[in-house]
Amino acid sequence: MHCPKCRQPNYRPDAPCPYCGFETDPVRLEELTHIRWLLRELESWHRLDISAPLLKRLQSSYAARQRALEIELDLRRPPFTAEEAATAWPRLFRDNVLLEYLDSKRSYLNPIAVRPLQEALRARRDDLLDGLAGYLAPAPP
Numbered sequence: 001m002h003c004p005k006c007r008q009p010n011y012r013p014d015a016p017c018p019y020c021g022f023e024t025d026p027v028r029l030e031e032l033t034h035i036r037w038l039l040r041e042l043e044s045w046h047r048l049d050i051s052a053p054l055l056k057r058l059q060s061s062y063a064a065r066q067r068a069l070e071i072e073l074d075l076r077r078p079p080f081t082a083e084e085a086a087t088a089w090p091r092l093f094r095d096n097v098l099l100e101y102l103d104s105k106r107s108y109l110n111p112i113a114v115r116p117l118q119e120a121l122r123a124r125r126d127d128l129l130d131g132l133a134g135y136l137a138p139a140p141p
Helices: 026-042 052-072 082-104 111-131
Strands: none
Touching: 026 052, 082 111
């Protein structure tokens, strides 16, 4: 099994991860594994004789439980407070502008040198987007 936190192999739910030290409740982790499996399975259920609204309700219900479990297990950050969201939006806008600029100057930049910066910016952008879920974006500056 791969560690849910760092994705390294050889993770055992009953012991801390040898790479990042992640440890959690094995019962909750097993529930999360089952929910992730079920959500992947639901994608193929559209071929069955199941109504689309029912499938959407099932997907949203299990996706909400997946998010809650990931927050409980410290695999996902909780949503931002209103104050945190207000300060996160400008950072997100700046990161997006910088990523677009780096992409536009791709032919001028050394890809080996710029790749770590792009990866860090994308990871931070994903983290910000995760925390900003449910907040409406203000107009960009």
